Amino acid sequence: MSVPAFGLGTFRLQGQVVIDSVSTALELGYRAIDTAQIYENEAEVGQAIAASGIPREELFVTSKIWVANFAGDRLIESLKESLQKLQTDYLDLTLIHWPSPENQVPVEAFMGALVEAKRQGLTRQIGVSNFTVDLMKQAIAALGADNIATNQIELHPYLQNRKVVDFARSQGIHVTSYMTLAYGEVLKDPLIQQIAERLHATPAQVTLAWAMQCGYAVIPSSTKRANLQSNLGASTLILSDDDMAKIAELDRGHRLTSPTGLAPDWD
Template sequence: MTVPAFGLGTFRLKDQVVIDSVTNGLEVGYRVIDTAQIYGNEAEVGKAIAASGIPRDELFITTKIWTDNFSADKLIPSLKESLAKLQTDHVDLTLIHWPSPEGKVPVAEFMTALLEAKKQGLTRQIGVSNFTVALMKEAIAVVGAENIATNQIELHPYLQNRTVAEFAQQHGIQITSYMTLAYGEVLKDPVLQKIAQTHNVSAAQVTLAWAMQLGYAVIPSSTKRENLQANLKAVDLTLSDAEMAQIAALERGHRLTSPGSLAPQWD
C-alpha cells in the first residue's frame, strides 16, 4: 500500500490539545500523522514531532492544500509554508483537500501544480480528498492514476462509498477512510458491539479493522492516550467473512460531512 494502513488524524484538534494527542500517539507507536492547512494546527503538529526526537525517515506526514491555495501561483508557496510550520523539508503525502468551489480553479491547474511540487521534492506522493468518480477521472486525465496515491473520503459502516472506492481501487488509487467511526455513532451499533464481544475488543477496533481489511487506510483521532493505544490494536484484529458481511449490511447512505460551499455532486 502506498499510504500506510494506520495513522493519527488531527482534525478539530488545536493548540495544546493537538500537541498532546500527537505526542501521546508517537509515544504509543503511531508513525503516520495526518493534518491540513485549514486545520490551523500544522505548527503545533510540527512542534510535537520535533520534540519527539523520532527520526524523520520513520514518519509519514500528510497535509492538505486548502481551496484558497489551488491556483498555480499559490499552491507551491502555500505548501512551502506548511513545511516550515511542520519543521520539515518535505511531507510524504500532499492532498487536494476538497474540489475547487464551483470549479473556480480547474482540476488541471491544481493537479499540475501539485505534480510539480512532487517533482521539486516538496512531497513524496500526491493525492486528492473528497473527490467523486467524475473528479477522479479529471485528475487521472491530468497526472495519471499512477501519480494519485489516495483519495481520502468519508467512509464508515453507515456510508461505505462503494462507487468511489471501487473506481479508485480499479485504478490502483488507495482509499483513505476518514471519520471511520462516524463521530462515534457506530460505536453504539448492536451488530458491531456483538462482533466486538466475540473478539473481546471494542466496537472501535472492529470498525477500524473492517476498513483496513477492505484495503483502506484509516486515520482515527483521539485526545485520550488509552483510546490511541486501543485503536492501534485494530491492526492485529482479523474479522471473519461472515462478520465482514454483517458490517457491509449496515450501509445506509448516512453522510456526515457535506459542506454546502465545498461539497461536489456526490456519487
C-alpha cells in the same frame, strides 16, 4: 511508496490538545500523522514531532492544500509555508483537500501544480480528498492514475461509498477512510457491539479493523491515551468473512460531512 494502513488524524484538534495527542501517539508507536492547512494546527503538529526525537525518515506526514491556495503560484507557496510550520523539508503525502468550489480553478491546474511540487521534492506522493468518480476521472486525465496515491473520503459502515471505492480500485488508486467511526455513531451499533463482545475487542477496534480488512487506510483521532493505545489494537484484530459481510449490510448512505459551497455532487 505506499500509504500506511494506520495513522493518527488531527481534525478539530488545536493548541496544546493536538500537541498532547500527537506526542502521546508517537510515544505509543504511531508513525503516520495526518493534518491539513485548514485545521490550523500544522505548527503544533510540527512542534510535537520535533520534540519526539523520532527520525524524520521513520515518519509519514500528510497534509492537505486548502481551496483558497489553488490558484496561480499559491499552491506551492502555501505548501512551503506548511513545511515551515511542520518543521520538515518535505511531506510524505500532499492532498488536494476539496475540489475547487464551482470549478473556479480547473482540476488540471491545481493537480498540475501538485505534480510540480512533487518534482521539486516538496512532497514524496500526491493525492486527492473528497473526490467523486467524475473528479477522479478529471485528475487521471490531467496526470495519470499512477501519480494519485490515494483518495481520502468519508467512509464508515453507514456510508461505504462503493461507487467511488470501486472506481478508485479499478485505477489502482488507494482509498483512505476518514471519519471511520462516524463521530462515534457506529460504536453504538448493536452488530458492532456484538462482534466486539465476542472478540473481546472494543467497538472502535472492530470498526477500524473492518476498514483495514477492506483495504482502506484509517486515520482515527483521539485526545485520550487509553483510546489511542486501544485503537492501535485494530491492526492485529481479524474479523471473519461473516462479520465482514454483516458489516457490509450496515451501509445506508449516511453522510456526515457535506459542507455547503465545498461539497461536490456526490456519487
